[in-house]
Amino acid sequence: MKKLLLLILILTFNLSFSQIEELKGKWISEQNEAISIIDTLDSFNGIMSETKYDYFLLKIKSDTLIFKPWHNSSDNNIQNRFELKLIDVNINSLTIQPISKLSIDFFKKEEPITFINQKQIIDKSFKFEKLIFHSSSCFGTCPIVDLEISSNRKLKLTGDYYVENSKRKDKERSGSYIGELTEEEYNKLIDLIIKSRITTYKDTDKNANFCCDGSIKTFVVYHNGIRKYYKAMISPPLLDELISFLQTIDQKSILTKTTDEFEFEK
Template sequence: MRLLSIIFLLLLISCSKYTKLDGTYFSTQQDCFIIDDKDGVIENKRDYIEDNLVLKQKNTKLKFRSRSYGLMRRIFKRNISKYTFKILYKTEDSFMVSPKSKLARKYFKNRDSILFKTRYQFADQANYFTKIIYHSSHCFGCCKDLYLELDYSGNLKVTDNGSGKRGCTDSVLNDNYFGKVSYDDLERLKNILKYSQLKTLEWPKERNCFDAPDITLILYQNDKRYYFKENQPCIPIVSWQLTNFLGRLFRYSTLQKIDTTWKYEQ
């Protein structure tokens, strides 16, 4: 009877509900997991981001795999990448995994374990700015050459140099604008910077992306200067929120065209 009770208890535990992981998590080595129900993204600091993955989550295991497109691929499971991780433990704001499948071990350089935390665990109030210069370059298509400079008071300068190519709208321009960023948006930017991991942040050159604008970000904290440059698809996940915010400033609602020609730090 005692044995049956133990078996019943074990079955009850195995069938009980568990709290699923959900959200964006980072490690101190700038690895990242994005877990969104059955969708997933994984990243390490050097290699290309593995996105558009299907996720199967269990209490002690995470299984990411590339999506199956086409009948033959689904039937024969060809060219499907699988990244399997054992969950060693998890709390409300962190979890530790161990790479188990061959691809997972290779992707994370045979590390035994990786501790992931929510972005809130990386908060740093000292990540402020006094000035930001942001540049989005031409690409192989009709991408415009755009510059902006923003200071801590909200003064915003923007220059549109056009696409630089025949057949593109506004191929050659030198349009300059000035505007003021609202207090609320400056507060949003300060909050984004708080979680930017600025002091340890790297935009990895090893990824070698191309065929998109090169993004240049220069951030000043008084005399302290941070410089980052990367082709847009290769920018690490930790910087997505910041670059998306700055990219929207090129079309900010208060911008007014002026006759002055702005010059920017390269």
């Protein structure tokens, strides 16, 4: 009997483990609804509708994904849970259906939603012209970055950085620079812009969420003769890699320090 119970526990664990491994990743729908799944032990799993985004703890129960607020994660508090029925998942796509009141209200629909894996996003029609990026200070050691990159790979950068694991300013990294991206890093930038889907987000000049003391990120992307503006403090998970790339671009580029003062488009 004990061996049978142990076998059942092992099979249950393996099932849950295989489920989470298959689900891990960042997924986005045609309407820019998104799901980010890191781990069942992590509170940075996220779901995003067209207008809202938040982080949650994740529990998998049979064919249901249960997202619970990290500050109120009791299994007994069923009214505070976002429940999504898992219909299908593979390396390319994820299909779920909102089934709890909160999840239906969040996504504003009861019908199944199909998401594609961020890694599978491509856009051969994308023509990059210029990117301007700003990241502000925060209550901590967030880098302050003002950056412009053109289609000829040339860049202008002004940055204030901090020594890792310290509140001391990194004087070596901080300052104003001119330089150029390598072809490899430039191609990576284009791929990150495409995979972030930032060119499809709604402009967020007046309706963005600036509630707290986090770093505010601003993007101005010129492409295909179009200007795209996006500004947010709590940004969608699909922007994470692009933001990280831009905030550490001084370590990826051939730069020359300058005393020039730059004016960047806001």
